[in-house]
Amino acid sequence: MYEPPTESTEEHPGEIGLVQWNDFHWEDSFVCDSGDELAGFTIRYETYGKLNAEKSNAVLICHALSGDHHCAGIHSLSDKKPGWWNNLIGPGKPVDTNKYFVVCTNCLGGCQGSTGPTAINPKTNKPYNLDFPLVSVRDMVRAQHLLFTKGLGLSGIYSVIGGSMGGMQVLQWGIEYPGFVEKLIPMATTARQNAQAIAFNEVGRLAIMQDPEWQEGDYEEGKGPNVGLAVARMMAHITYLSDAGLEEKFGRDKVLKPAARSHFDAEFQVESYLRYQGQSFINRFDANSYLYLTKALDRFDLFSPSGQLEDQLEKIRSRTLVIGFKSDWLFPPGQNRIIVHAMLRCGLDATYAELDLTLGHDSFLVHAPDLYTLIRNFLAA
Amino acid sequence: MYEPPTESTEEHPGEIGLVQWNDFHWEDSFVCDSGDELAGFTIRYETYGKLNAEKSNAVLICHALSGDHHCAGIHSLSDKKPGWWNNLIGPGKPVDTNKYFVVCTNCLGGCQGSTGPTAINPKTNKPYNLDFPLVSVRDMVRAQHLLFTKGLGLSGIYSVIGGSMGGMQVLQWGIEYPGFVEKLIPMATTARQNAQAIAFNEVGRLAIMQDPEWQEGDYEEGKGPNVGLAVARMMAHITYLSDAGLEEKFGRDKVLKPAARSHFDAEFQVESYLRYQGQSFINRFDANSYLYLTKALDRFDLFSPSGQLEDQLEKIRSRTLVIGFKSDWLFPPGQNRIIVHAMLRCGLDATYAELDLTLGHDSFLVHAPDLYTLIRNFLAA
Numbered sequence: 001m002y003e004p005p006t007e008s009t010e011e012h013p014g015e016i017g018l019v020q021w022n023d024f025h026w027e028d029s030f031v032c033d034s035g036d037e038l039a040g041f042t043i044r045y046e047t048y049g050k051l052n053a054e055k056s057n058a059v060l061i062c063h064a065l066s067g068d069h070h071c072a073g074i075h076s077l078s079d080k081k082p083g084w085w086n087n088l089i090g091p092g093k094p095v096d097t098n099k100y101f102v103v104c105t106n107c108l109g110g111c112q113g114s115t116g117p118t119a120i121n122p123k124t125n126k127p128y129n130l131d132f133p134l135v136s137v138r139d140m141v142r143a144q145h146l147l148f149t150k151g152l153g154l155s156g157i158y159s160v161i162g163g164s165m166g167g168m169q170v171l172q173w174g175i176e177y178p179g180f181v182e183k184l185i186p187m188a189t190t191a192r193q194n195a196q197a198i199a200f201n202e203v204g205r206l207a208i209m210q211d212p213e214w215q216e217g218d219y220e221e222g223k224g225p226n227v228g229l230a231v232a233r234m235m236a237h238i239t240y241l242s243d244a245g246l247e248e249k250f251g252r253d254k255v256l257k258p259a260a261r262s263h264f265d266a267e268f269q270v271e272s273y274l275r276y277q278g279q280s281f282i283n284r285f286d287a288n289s290y291l292y293l294t295k296a297l298d299r300f301d302l303f304s305p306s307g308q309l310e311d312q313l314e315k316i317r318s319r320t321l322v323i324g325f326k327s328d329w330l331f332p333p334g335q336n337r338i339i340v341h342a343m344l345r346c347g348l349d350a351t352y353a354e355l356d357l358t359l360g361h362d363s364f365l366v367h368a369p370d371l372y373t374l375i376r377n378f379l380a381a
Numbered sequence: 382m383y384e385p386p387t388e389s390t391e392e393h394p395g396e397i398g399l400v401q402w403n404d405f406h407w408e409d410s411f412v413c414d415s416g417d418e419l420a421g422f423t424i425r426y427e428t429y430g431k432l433n434a435e436k437s438n439a440v441l442i443c444h445a446l447s448g449d450h451h452c453a454g455i456h457s458l459s460d461k462k463p464g465w466w467n468n469l470i471g472p473g474k475p476v477d478t479n480k481y482f483v484v485c486t487n488c489l490g491g492c493q494g495s496t497g498p499t500a501i502n503p504k505t506n507k508p509y510n511l512d513f514p515l516v517s518v519r520d521m522v523r524a525q526h527l528l529f530t531k532g533l534g535l536s537g538i539y540s541v542i543g544g545s546m547g548g549m550q551v552l553q554w555g556i557e558y559p560g561f562v563e564k565l566i567p568m569a570t571t572a573r574q575n576a577q578a579i580a581f582n583e584v585g586r587l588a589i590m591q592d593p594e595w596q597e598g599d600y601e602e603g604k605g606p607n608v609g610l611a612v613a614r615m616m617a618h619i620t621y622l623s624d625a626g627l628e629e630k631f632g633r634d635k636v637l638k639p640a641a642r643s644h645f646d647a648e649f650q651v652e653s654y655l656r657y658q659g660q661s662f663i664n665r666f667d668a669n670s671y672l673y674l675t676k677a678l679d680r681f682d683l684f685s686p687s688g689q690l691e692d693q694l695e696k697i698r699s700r701t702l703v704i705g706f707k708s709d710w711l712f713p714p715g716q717n718r719i720i721v722h723a724m725l726r727c728g729l730d731a732t733y734a735e736l737d738l739t740l741g742h743d744s745f746l747v748h749a750p751d752l753y754t755l756i757r758n759f760l761a762a
Binding site: 029130134152192193194195196198199200202203205206207209210211212225231234236238241242243244249250251262263264266267268270271274275278290291295298301326329332 | 388428441461515573575576578579580581582583587588590591592593608612615619622623624627628630631632633643644645646647649652655656659672673676679682690700710713
């Protein structure tokens, strides 16, 4: 049986320790890119470190599809794991909370406290479910901007950092609010979803929507299409890793054979690992939210109808470091590189680093000293 | 809505035309690699062309996971499509039925007429379902060998050809019956399933087994876990293609928007295409058979416990041409190349060709003149 490793923190200079979340409530109308209107929304967020007197040291962390606002520290002393980017963020770490005021939000449409399909629709006093509007990556960024300007009273951000869907948000920040952000660090991302990425998302959505427990999205809280959601997660999880990474970690290693085993019980370690990933996901993620967020990914497209990236990217006024990972086959290096090339064609301040990490798309989430050096120095420069 | 293309045959020199299948019944005991015993089995097969007087011109075609014995010609004048390798096989084609006596079998464990989990268990007079023994690729080959020796009365085969799971059978033929086959052509295959390929198969199996209609494998004929099977097929189908191939074929093209569309209806052409693939699969494939055949793939491993391929491959006495496809990421070129390298280290007559086709793993199934030339000339040499 697969057992998740406990995380070692001994290499890290310091830990944030206990953290709490906050909620920002926007009580006015918010019109989504789809044209649909929300009467208001909540954005759940965490902050680490202190805002300086000049209000110039804010760093925004944007999470990926299955992430949330809890990217560093622990919520309770009994937590088995810290936030999802705890390797990167903390006192003395690359995103140094002794220097920066770090903010991380759960995205609009998410299911960890921000308004999404599980939220109560004020018109019906029931959960929105599929009455929730289709949200876009740009909607997520506009909601974050309201938090920063109206909630936190800031008129600028030092840096926005994120991978995958987080990287899409980083790019959208630069385009939507030119001059607001000094430094952008998008990584393992793309300027638009390609057909293969859409295809995988679609299979995941169909696994959810064809689960009888989905009930056209109107499942009760705590119930729902757990089987479909687990299948979607297991499949997606393979796309976040790499052939070589899986081979190195699991190869053809077998699980200990139980006394009685039916033909199709988990036989290989990689099967047991995937089953664990699927099961743990259904305990922390809402299936409808998964549909909405994957759809936001699929609709993300910075290209103009004539096939140019420059029309959008030329608006950026931030120094930009794009980071790609050689083993990432979901958003492979080429998809990251073209972002920088388009920015350079626009005469903008952009650069590209490609790291030879073997763990695939999720390389940005693992312990990666080369990545940390890049981020630390780009922020300090 | 995706519409499958009708197949053009105008480039081909000739067509086989109407064909029929035959059944070979083996009435004796057959002990599987698992140790379980079948009291007998049926292998459904088709033949094209004529056996020569010397009985020296037989060519065996081995199908992949979702294939069957119907690889060329048509069963009825109203058939919309010919057999799955009709591009390759026929009068004047690379596998020339004017010269060769071509045989293609449905594999043991399959669901198109050969004995598999849908067959009637003589002990219970009910379908085997999960009482069917786990079959291996070697079992499939041993059943084919009985057809050739006891059924067709042959003491040798001129060539065995196949891709993917078919390629595994080709290798196993060379190992199991040294000297029986003159020429082996395995393509888009591997000497063992790696962790990533096992992982995708496992997600497919879980999608099937967690569908409530699966009923622990005891679903009624005509019913069954169609949702799970379609999800498994859609996901697997992505792995048979390639990033570039999907991008070229579909990109971000959209389906025509219906008057009313819910949030998660198919929006992109690639989604509509995948839905079509899933739906058409459930009409022709049995879910339990899918479990058994993917398990046979996952257990396929020609490496010795000490990590050597030579122990098995040194037995081969056939001229061997291994063909890999650059865009195949399920069984990528490297996995094909090492087969030849190991054979060369054994001093055997093996060579390797790598084709720069863009359509991924399924490249061997599409119209590919370079592939046809390789096969035609290797057979003629």
